[in-house]
Amino acid sequence: MEKVFGRSKGLSGTPFSFCPGCTHGIIMRLIAEVLEELDIIEETIGVSPVGCSGFCQDFFTCDFVSGAHGRAQAIGNGIKRALPDKIVFTYQGDGDIAGIGTQHAIHTAARGEKITSIMVNNALYGMTGGQMAPTTLKGMKTTTTPYGREVEVYGYPIDLPKIIAALDGAVYVASVSVDTPKNVLQTKKAIKKAFRVQQAGLGFALVSVLSTCPTNWGLSPQESLKWLRENMMPFYAMGELKATEEVKNL
């Protein structure tokens, strides 16, 4: 018999540090597979954020730089400007990229920095125990919005990919989900395209992936997928939000 599915060479042997059922792991697997399939593991430098995904440098076999909360894209820009022929990607939670690091998200896209950013949106701050994030849905309970996110007090969630798609330097923006096998395959396609955009030097590419946080949502892994599907997917704009002609022709 032939192995038709196994661990990618892009992954180190270190088990993921995430809680059971957390879909961070699916997204990391997809990135590792894409790096292997494009044969760029040895050309790639990843940049990790702070938060649950802050340990991702341990899980990949490519070089990695870990920096301050929210700064992954600025760090990635520095790396890419120093090594324009290498592949640079950032892996960031929603709090990292849409909260404390928003300025870098906007300007990285506006400048058309030739890096790839993967945003993982679970609608709260997971690592610190489930506080409100910029992406927390209206009415959603977190430890800092114990009565639900009241928009009169906390305003509305940010749909960052929509904002990024409006900027000229961003050439590919996709919002995807890993709630079903079909959507996982769709996510992989989007991630692969985002890396190919960088290989072709076309501009900035962002893939936002809706992800679960069973622990802080207080749901089972299976219920979490359903909650994501029923609550997050209707709110956030899904699909390819932007693909320039050049990207479509890739």
Next chain:
Amino acid sequence: MVKKVLMKGNEIIAQAAIEAGCKLFFGYPITPSTEIIEYLAKHLPKAGGTVLQAEDEIGAISMCYGAAATGARVMTASSSPGISLKQEGLSYCAAAELPVVVVNVNRTGPGLGGLGPMQSDYFQSTKGGGHGDYRLLVLAPSKAQELYDLTMEAFDLADKYRNPVLLLTDGFLGQMMEPVELKPKPASPEFDRSWIVNGAKGRKKRIIASYALSNEVGEAINLHWEAKYKELKEKEQRWEEFYAGDADYLIVSYGTTARIAKSVVLNARRKGIKLGLIRPITLWPFPEKAFLPYKEKIKGAVTVELNTGQMIEDVKLALECKVPVHLYRRLGGMLPTEDEILAFVEKTFCPGLEEV
């Protein structure tokens, strides 16, 4: 001998960076440091480098962090309020041991302050600034030639110790015009590059990071940094002495005020007062060694600073409080005159001299 040219302080720093092989500059405009990014924007690309005006100071220092991780020579420059924003990144650079050269053209503060020179960022520069127990190597040039020479050397020192180096100047040094010899940079030694990230081709992957979730690892890393800082203290204290050998009294001053203090020493000598000067060139490590021969010998010291008394604390420690140490300061962008400093020295140390 290279012909001297007349240049502005900030432009001298920028030219020195190019000569030192700086390949990337990330910055954000702020008076009175802006000529550095402007000069580099014009000249660094011609030397094969990259200049990027970042979204903000936090972005600029984070870009430096990323570029330095690849082993490239990288610099950023700003003035006081902008340097405050860079403190997060500086702490991370120190922790990840990344060689970044940072220029602070000190303006007045706190808050937005004004555009004149102050030495009000001495504490911030030498005692931390960002979070955590780290040190920057802090160089304090005092004249045009030193702006040039120390900027070039800052890159070697950053690479040698894998530590951020801060060049602390001020609004006066940055804006003044003075002749400078644009000497070619002496060859750098070979630096260890076994830590850089540039793609794991034919080698194991590398990680640049600064986290330590276990306390045991945390202590081990802190001990490693402590050993480096001890080595810096041992090997890199620098200072200039001016008529200090036989002095009864010492002025201690760096940067802009040290220029004025030199004239004060000469004027005092003409009046028969045995005044000398110790001018720290490294502010961290503070040149404690400079004071060893004098702490039992002199009768008193005065620090001349553009703040309400910051370096004076290090001078008192270096002199072990064996003699009185006084402060003469001007604030808010004002510079002291030679005469007012000399009058303070006379009044403090030689009361009654005026009547003689």
Next chain:
Amino acid sequence: MAKVKVLSQYCKCCQLCIEVCPQGGLKVGDKTNARGYNTVVPVNEEKCTGCTLCAIMCPDVAIEVYK
């Protein structure tokens, strides 16, 4: 003829694989791994079609599929 192999050192027993398998081919086993998780094991192995749905949904890349 197909087969799934659970790499028990990675498994955290989140059971997403069990939910997604159309053949009822996985269940929670009796053995605990070094990190304290009861790990998933294949059952009804003759029914496995090698569709890889379990591996696609596994957040810990703990499943290999052979065909």
